[in-house]
Amino acid sequence: MAEGKISENIEEYLEVLYRNGSNKEQVSTTQLSxxxxxxPGSVTQMLKKLEKLGYIxxxxxxxATLTDEGMEIAQKITRKHRILEKFLSDVLKVKEENIHDQACEMEHTLSxxxxxxxCNMLQNPDLCPDDNVIPSCNFDFDTCQQCYSLNDFDDIVYRQSNLLCISELNSPTEGKVSFIRGDSELLDDIADLGISIGSNVKYEFTKPFDSDEYFLVIDDNEVTISTQMANNIFISI
Incomplete structure (x- = not known):
């Protein structure tokens, strides 16, 4: 797990890399610039620095592509940014055109x-106002209900692996279900499909254009899930 204070500049670079390559796809220097x-020359120098630090x-x-350590930092700052956007939009009713910049200013100092x-106040949202998926937290819970039941933040344990939700995956990918986000109703709907913590997942199919469904193999059984489920089922890969 990453330790210590990371500079805002580094966080911004890693956030852009994650936004364009959450599956560790290579992101061009031109795109970053x-x-x-x-x-571009300044971007190249920063990328060399980030590689020395072990982030890319x-x-x-x-x-550049993210390493596991770089992914951890990038997911964390991206999650904070998108939760803040949700808060600024839904609770504070900030003007749409101002939300992104204000979230950028706040994300680096949010504990x-x-x-x-x-997250608890917003009832564990899965999408920011731009309909981008909010990454999972890096707290070691199986479900949001476990998080609700733990009152003292100091008792929280951090997860030791990075997670991606089904809708973020490239095909083909294999992994184990490690976290399921959502209320009890959504968890029940997912359980009815035979999906639970520890289930083996194979994502081998390309999502059809404009389709609201994802096709998976769960513990050797073919399963079709909705986009909402795909945004909230996270696997370690």
Missing amino acids: KELNIA IYTPYKG DEAERAL
Whole structure:
């Protein structure tokens, strides 16, 4: 797990890499330069620094991919940003055009304890106002109900692996279900399909265009799930 204070500049780079390559796809220097509004030469120098820190794998003239450590940091800051956007939009009713920039300013100082409190207050949201998936927390829970039942934040244990939800996966991918987000009704619907913590998942099919369904193999059984379920079933890969 990543330790210590990470600079805001580094977090911004890792966040953009995650946004464009959450499955550890290679993100080009040109793409990073465009999104960060930074000269390509400066981006290249930062990528070399990030590689020395162990956060990325950098290939000259091609781009960068996140390492497991870089993924952990990127998911964490992305989660805080998107939860803050949800809070600013749904609770504070901030103007739509101002939400992103305000979330950017707040995400670097939001503590893990405050992030958890916001998530609970918002009833564990799965999407930000732009309909981007909110990554899972890195607390070692199987479900949100376990989180609700633990009152003292100091008793929380951090997860030792990075998770991706089904809708973030590339095909083919295999892994185990490690976290299921949502209320009791959604958990019951998922359980009715034979999906539970520890289930083996094979995602081998491309989601049809405009389809609201994902096709999986769960413990050797073919299963079709909705996009909502796919956004809330997380696997360790």
